[in-house]
Amino acid sequence: MVSAETVQDFQLRPGDLVRLRLQNASDNQYHVVEFHYLGIAREFPTAPSDSFLVANADYIAQQTAAGSVETVLVRTVSS
Numbered sequence: 001m002v003s004a005e006t007v008q009d010f011q012l013r014p015g016d017l018v019r020l021r022l023q024n025a026s027d028n029q030y031h032v033v034e035f036h037y038l039g040i041a042r043e044f045p046t047a048p049s050d051s052f053l054v055a056n057a058d059y060i061a062q063q064t065a066a067g068s069v070e071t072v073l074v075r076t077v078s079s
Helices: 004-010 057-064
Strands: 017-023 030-036
Touching: 017 057, 030 057
Parallel strands: none
Antiparallel strands: 017 030
């Protein structure tokens, strides 16, 4: 789920594929991790008030080989 601003900036529709580069704990390199846009999240604790993404922590841990929980704030630019 993402903020309304992110949906508008990237013109997302439910089911759209969103690719983010996340750092993998096993090699400290950035790898593309795929997500699917499900809907708009109006608010979320610790998220900035403008653009944010909410994802499944277990999926992120599996994809990044990281067992720790963290809050990641990422700045994006539409292309």
